[in-house]
Amino acid sequence: MKNIKLTLFSVLFSVLSFNFSNSNENTKTFNKKNVHFSKPGTHSKTQQKKSSFVIDPPKLIAQGDQFYCPQTSINIVTDFRIDHDLSETGTEAIYIQISSGYSSGLDKLELSNPAAHSTITTNWDATAGKLTLTSPTGADVLYSDFVAAIKDVVFTNSSATASGIRTFSITMGKANYLPSTQHYYEYVPSIGITWTSAKDAAAARTYYGLQGYLATILSADEAKLIGEQASGTGWIGGSDAETEGIWKWVTGPESGTVFWNGNANGSTPNYAFWNTGEPNQQGDEDYAHITQPGFGIRGSWNDLSNTGDNSGNYQPKGYVVEYGGMPGEPTLQIAASTKITIPVATPAIDPTPVCVSGSFTFNATATAGAAIRWFDATIGGNLLANGPTYTTPTINTTTTYYVDAGCESNRKSVKATVYETPAVPIAEQETYTKCGSGSLTIKATSNIGTINWYASATDQTIISQGTTFTTPTISSNTTYYAEASNNGCTNPTRTPVNIVIYTPPAVTDETLPLCQFQSIMLDAGISGMSYSWSNANETSQQITVSKGGTYTVLVTSPEGCQSTKKITVEEHKIPQIARVDVEGTRAIIYPVTAEDYFEYSVDGVNYQDSTVFYDVPGGLQTAYAREKSGCGGTTKQFVVLVFPPFFTPNNDTYNDVWEVTGMENYPQAVVTIFDRYGKLIVQLSRFKMSWDGTLNQVPLPASDYWYALKVDDSMPVLRGHFTLKR
CATH class of the missing domain: 2.60.40.10 (Immunoglobulins)
Known part of the structure; x- marks a missing residue:
């Protein structure tokens, strides 16, 4: 709140002579022959040599704090009068302004029946929210005519959702009046004026005896009236010239009050309204300035140097003067105010829903002094109750009710919710x-x-x-x-x-061998089921197949549960032996086709997967090959020739002769024996199978001897040596 230090004073009627050379606002004077007002911003019309009497300014008294419903029309006063000196009968103009809560483009003031007020013409300034009442001829208008006209001034708002409070100030001067501060505000155009010059110029101005100063803005109401509803941009009384970053009001009764600390990201201990990114200290910017309209936030502030720019958005266009609050100043009543409040009812949260049926109690609060009403329709409808509480009768369906604070357009809905009990699932x-x-x-x-x-x-x-x-x-x-x-x-x-x-049928996959040229029976494995063989087109539990492959059967239980069994039939061939190779006592069986399911033997008893056998006895032997699961087998004979590495012809019955074991199986076989010098010693054949170590019955000496075995013309000659020991 403004620190208003006004003292009441009574004007003493004394004889004074006035020199108006330094007066710039409404100082009223009169003498016995002539009574007149000096106009705002001018000097008196005449400088009277005769004695003059100082008189009180008129007193404006208004009544009419009312409730208002949007989209209707309402008189701004319920009663109004102007108390004035009997010597004064009129003035040039009366100004009526929506000084707080103004909604530009929606709010409007107008004279409801202008034909009844022929001495008055009106002008509505939508930017300032101000209605001016003057004479169409420029002459003074009688106070009585102004009173009658003001009683016919009405307020309207065109929005169905309007809300809040509107304050109307009625004043005789052009300066804007704000009832919440009881101060007056005047914008003075002056292109390019410096802040220091504006400060001095504001201090030189008076308004009906009130001292002027660069405006100090302590509330949103002031900021809106000065910044948005004023006619232009200009200086205000804030500065951080004393200490950079500490912004103070340095004019008027608030001089020395800090209102901002820091730059754009700073903070305020009370109220500030900087534009976005301001203050930014772009240079030596130490003075507060209301931002150019249309540039940033309407009515907000920016910081400028003492001179500002030479042109553009940051060129000073004037300054804002505030009147009121200076110590020792009189209490003026050249302005009066009323207000309208758009009443709003605010219902509490809806009551807890009930099941089947029940009664509900609703509660609501409203704008102070407004009467709460309850209805059954959003428009019109039946008035159900008055007051902050409404209890419904017993209801069995969900019902919507409506509450307002006197304005049908502001009705709010509330709901009594009744839930139906559902049927059995x-x-x-x-x-x-x-x-x-x-x-x-x-x-x-x-x-x-x-x-x-x-x-x-x-x-x-x-x-x-x-x-x-x-x-x-x-x-x-x-x-x-x-x-x-x-x-x-x-x-x-x-x-x-x-x-x-x-439980689905329990089946187990199988892999079964099928002997070549034979057939095999496949079994689903569980009885009492339904069967469907995928690749045999059969529906029995067992089927017979004669070729290899993968067979599947879908087994279905009486309850409809299914399992699939897979049987892999591997067709096994009967083995055939191509040949048997003998290397000393090692024999290798070569099948015509080798398969993993074949096994082999050289004695018909001991079988193995390998085809290689070691330490096979000499002589005529038999090779065996068979299929492991019993599909069949085959045999092939082979001969193992054993050449003794030595012999000892000493008649001890052990190794007394040298002979080739198995040679008897080859009738055409011939073994030729040589001494170490290549001399033929003896030839062995089926007629003579062994050698006793003599030549012509003469014993030969102990030594190494060589042999060459020719089995037949189809086999290579086998060569080697052995030792005769004595």
């Missing part, structure tokens, strides 16, 4: 079946609301909500329960939904 199936463990989706519906699912008929823990419920994995028979609920209104009867788990 209906399960899509009473019993669901499932083959094997797992989850499945069950379903239940009701006529209204939602479905809660429970694990038992009495359990209170909801495990799922919604018409469908996908169960967790279950492996045994289970029952779930569906309950219908509508916003807390619950049908107590729960519907059971059964789940029966069947």
Whole structure:
């Protein structure tokens, strides 16, 4: 609030002579022959040599704090009068302004019946929110005519959603009057004026005896009236010239009061209204200035240097003078004010809903002094009750009521919610079946609301909500329960939904051998089922097949559970031996075609997967090859020739002769023996199978001897050596 230090004074009627050379606002004077006003911003019309009497300015007294409903018309006063000196009968103009809460483009003041006020013409300034009443001829208008006209001035707002408070100031001077501060504000155009010059110029101005100063802005009401509703941009009384970043009001009664600390990201201890990014200290910018209209936030402030720019948005265009609040100043009544309040009823939150039926109590608050009304329709309707509380009769359906504070256009809806109790849920199936463990989706519906699912008929823990419920994995028979609920209104009867788990047929995949040129029987493995063989077009438990491949059978239980068995039939050939290679005592069996399911032997008893055999006895031997699962086999004889590495012809019955074991199996075989010098010693054949170590019955000396074995013309000659020991 402004620090208003006004003292009441009584004007003493004394004889004074006045020199108006330094007066610049309304100082009223009169003498016995002539009474006149000096106009705002001018000197007196004449400098009277005769004695003059100082008189009180007129006193404006208004009544009319009222409620207003949007989109209607209302007189701004309920009563109005101007108390004035009998010597004064009129003045040039009266100014009526919407000084707070003004909504530009929607609010308007106008004379309701101008034809009844022929001595007055009006001018509405939509930017300033100000209605001016003057004479159409420029002459003074009688106070009585102004009083009559002001009683016919009306306020309108064109928006159905208008809200808040509008304050109307009625004043005789051109300066804007703000009832909340009881101060007057005047914008003085002066292109390019410096801040220091504006400060001095403002201090030189007076308004009906009130001292002027560069405006100080302490509230949003002031900022709006000065910045948005004034006619231009200009200087105000803020500066941080004393200490950079500490902004103070340095004019008027608030001189020395800090209102901002820092730059654009600073803070205020009371009120400030900087434009976006201001103050920014772009240079030596130490003085507060109302921003150019249309540039940034309307009516906001920026910081400038003492001179500002030479042109453009940051060129000073004038300054704002404030009057009022200086110590020792008189209390003026050249302005009066009224206000209208758009009443709004604010209902409390809606009462708690009920099930089936019930009575509800609504509560609401309203703008102070406004009467609360309750209706059954948003427009018109029946008045149900007056006052902050309304209790409904018992109702069984959801019902909307409406409350206002006297304005039908501002009605608010409230709702009494009645929820219906739903019917017993209906399960899509009473019993669901499932083959094997797992989850499945069950379903239940009701006529209204939602479905809660429970694990038992009495359990209170909801495990799922919604018409469908996908169960967790279950492996045994289970029952779930569906309950219908509508916003807390619950049908107590729960519907059971059964789940029966069947065990699928237990099958085991198989791999079976099929002997070449034979057939095999395939068995599904479980009796009493239904069967469907995929690649045999058969429906019996067993089928016979005669070729290899993969066979599948779908086994279906009487409950409809299915399992698929796969039988892999591997067709096995009967082995055939191509040849047997012998290397010393090692024999290698070569089958015509090698298969993993073949096994081999050289004695017909001991079988192995390998075809290689070691330490095979000399002589005629038999090679065996057979299929492991018994499909059949084959044999082939072979000879193992054993050449002794030495012999000892000493008649001890051990190694007394040298002979080739197995040679008897080759009738055409010839072994030729040589000494170390290549001399032929003896030839062995089927007629002579051994050598006793003599030549012509003469014993030969102990030494190494060489042999060459020619089996027949189809086999290579086998060569080697052995030792004769004595």
